[in-house]
């Protein structure tokens with residue numbers, strides 16, 4: 001009965017790793033996947049995460065019962081504080097409902113389905129370009145996806161005028177997806193002043209902000225600085241949604257820990273919204289996993305562990321920033337034609353190199369370097385040892 005099923009293409013991002021794994025070259029380099037690697041090219045488990053896990057294992061009172069539909073209550077409370085700020089009036093006034101979801105992706109999906117069921121405007125505007133999963137997640141959640149201009153290939157920076165024009169002509173009430181920081185794939189973020197203009201425009205048109213916060217603390221090394229965009233919108237008293245992921249900033253990728261917060265106008269509304277979120281979640285996966293959320297709650301509740309986390313987080317962010325400088329210098333040394341300053345200007349895990357798909361294919365063929373076809377490279381996958389190899393490849397690709 002399944003003979004008619006045609007083979008689906010690999011996921012454009014995860015498929016890069018599939019191809020990389022098949023490559024037998026000793027010099028192969030995977031810059032496709034968005035996961036942190038150490039200077040030695042190894043995955044990293046934060047020592048504070050090990051410590052939290054140890055304390056969980058040592059606690060004999062811990063059991064493996066189901067969590068409630070909305071997850072671990074303490075995790076939810078601490079997650080809302082982390083993104084909104086501990087002294088946020090919205091939290092104090094009990095206007096924020098937070099539900100534990102399956103990492104960032106699951107939080108986006110649950111938020112999307114809630115909006116499709118209960119919000120009057122079904123259109124969501126997402127940036128052009130954006131993380132490749134966004135249009136699929138929101139379409140399957142029941143929303144209609146449109147794009148707003150975001151990136152200017154000419155300047156390799158923000159197309160701020162285009163962004164304002166497109167949001168300015170969006171229908172009143174439309175949902176707008178915003179990357180809280182470290183825009184993926186471009187690494188280009190609005191300045192604080194530009195965020196303020198975006199906020200004013202969106203509030204004046206009753207556009208509903210849906211923040212995707214996948215990199216808090218990972219971009220600048222500061223949890224507060226990377227939450228600033230979200231906090232500006234929360235502070236004005238209006239509604240917004242925020243999807244949080246602990247994949248990158250705690251290195252909990254495979255534990256699938258995230259949260260969806262919906263900031264409402266009143267605590268009464270927040271309670272009703274939460275009751276409907278349960279109806280979205282229950283038939284989808286019943287309730288979320290326990291282990292990862294327990295790790296996060298253990299770290300966020302303990303002052304010492306929290307401080308240690310911020311130090312380890314900053315070290316990851318700093319290593320990525322250092323890779324940007326090393327790659328930039330390596331291209332300068334080689335006299336590679338073109339302006340490569342965007343490598344040090346862009347923010348977060350990725351550099352949007354500006355390399356085209358033929359150049360990307362050439363680098364894969366000749367240098368065994370793997371990246372997505374849009375020329376996005378994960379700086380976290382680089383090390384001092386591999387920077388020269390990448391710089392040689394880029395140089396060869398652009399002077400071919």
Ligand code: PMP
Pocket residue numbers: 034102103104105106131179184212214245246247253258
């Ligand atoms: N949003 C963005 C912008 C991302 O880059 C990612 C991870 N690549 C996610 C959401 C979701 O990640 P996860 O589901 O692993 O938390």
